[in-house]
Amino acid sequence: MSISDKIKNLLTKAETGGNLTREDIVALLKLPGDYSPALFAAADRVRKEQMGDEIFLRGIIEFSNYCERNCLYCGLRKSNDKLSRYRMTDDEIINTAQEIKNSRISTVVLQSGEDFFYSTGKICRLIEQIKNETDLIITLSIGERSASDFQSFQQAGANRYLLKHETASAELYKYIRPGCQLDKRMQCLHSLKHLGFETGTGNMAGLPGQTHEILADDLLVMKILDADMLGIGPFIAHPDTPFAGIENDDIEMTLRVLAIARLLTRNTNIPATTALATLHPQGRLLALQAGANVVMPDFTPEIYKIRYDIYPGRTDVGSAAEIISQLEKDFQSIGRTLLYSPGNRPGK
Numbered sequence: 001m002s003i004s005d006k007i008k009n010l011l012t013k014a015e016t017g018g019n020l021t022r023e024d025i026v027a028l029l030k031l032p033g034d035y036s037p038a039l040f041a042a043a044d045r046v047r048k049e050q051m052g053d054e055i056f057l058r059g060i061i062e063f064s065n066y067c068e069r070n071c072l073y074c075g076l077r078k079s080n081d082k083l084s085r086y087r088m089t090d091d092e093i094i095n096t097a098q099e100i101k102n103s104r105i106s107t108v109v110l111q112s113g114e115d116f117f118y119s120t121g122k123i124c125r126l127i128e129q130i131k132n133e134t135d136l137i138i139t140l141s142i143g144e145r146s147a148s149d150f151q152s153f154q155q156a157g158a159n160r161y162l163l164k165h166e167t168a169s170a171e172l173y174k175y176i177r178p179g180c181q182l183d184k185r186m187q188c189l190h191s192l193k194h195l196g197f198e199t200g201t202g203n204m205a206g207l208p209g210q211t212h213e214i215l216a217d218d219l220l221v222m223k224i225l226d227a228d229m230l231g232i233g234p235f236i237a238h239p240d241t242p243f244a245g246i247e248n249d250d251i252e253m254t255l256r257v258l259a260i261a262r263l264l265t266r267n268t269n270i271p272a273t274t275a276l277a278t279l280h281p282q283g284r285l286l287a288l289q290a291g292a293n294v295v296m297p298d299f300t301p302e303i304y305k306i307r308y309d310i311y312p313g314r315t316d317v318g319s320a321a322e323i324i325s326q327l328e329k330d331f332q333s334i335g336r337t338l339l340y341s342p343g344n345r346p347g348k
């Protein structure tokens with residue numbers, strides 16, 4: 001069989017839901033560049049078949065940029081003393097949730113660093129208040145907590161939880177997240193799944209020391225965990241971190257990981273991440289045509305948003321209103337529409 005026949009067979013296997021092995025995934029990641037359009041088109045067809053043409057929206061509130069951790073890649077790391085820290089007041093958080101509701105979006109993502117100022121009780125009260133006043137579906141993205149905390153959040157009304165595994169290499173994980181362990185992260189993810197949260201994980205592409213094999217393992221983590229949501233973004237070097245000056249990859253490899261994630265996991269919710277939009281003016285649109293079906297406009301008030309500085313250039317992608325109106329324009333050209341209802345994973 002010729003090389004091109006082998007590649008065609010592999011793409012067909014991926015598109016038709018055949019069980020991709022680690023070797024298959026590595027081969028897809030390493031495909032010659034001229035096969036990218038075929039890979040993205042296959043992922044786009046599976047997205048359409050499994051999830052339809054609607055783009056699911058989630059409103060984000062970044063309510064605190066304090067973090068106890070020291071991840072080498074992230075601008076919120078505790079040792080970054082150039083960062084001006086903030087915590088939104090409860091009223092500001094509720095008002096922002098109300099704005100999300102007013103824009104007709106039905107899901108809010110409450111995101112922060114690992115900030116233990118927010119005790120379990122504080123988070124629960126916030127969840128209850130948002131539920132009472134807005135009835136939004138609540139997603140938490142606040143880092144690692146104990147299984148009993150997760151349970152309390154659920155009892156208070158939280159429905160979904162995002163906790164990216166970041167990298168599936170235990171060694172790389174330990175290096176880029178000092179004092180943290182991949183096993184512990186995975187235990188959190190298993191607890192969340194077990195409790196019945198719609199659970200999100202994900203990774204960064206382009207980390208120093210990352211190989212195609214590690215990226216394949218990232219994809220297998222997403223599949224084996226049966227994650228419901230997958231956040232896949234490019235690593236972007238931040239000048240006030242130990243990874244300052246590392247060259248950013250182009251977005252090609254991130255889009256490949258995203259496309260393979262769609263082919264492998266079929267009916268998951270996959271956002272076109274802000275990091276992709278930051279690295280490339282068409283990043284969001286390209287992702288939405290390579291397997292992604294979700295967009296998460298950021299509703300954090302401007303005064304705080306510029307300080308949620310995980311990587312540089314984030315705020316250039318615009319306000320939530322700008323993002324939504326740009327999306328509406330772009331979508332007319334690609335035959336997609338916006339969905340304001342909760343947008344659960346099918347069957348959830």
Ligand code: 5AD
Pocket residue numbers: 073074075164166203204233234235236237238275310311
């Ligand atoms: N580049 C890209 N993504 C980053 N994140 C943190 N720092 C960076 C960076 N430099 C992402 C991580 C994490 C979330 C807080 O933001 O994936 O989950």
Ligand code: SF4
Pocket residue numbers: 067068069070071074075076077078112113114143310
């Ligand atoms: Fe904190 Fe998350 Fe950034 Fe690590 S990646 S420093 S845990 S906000």
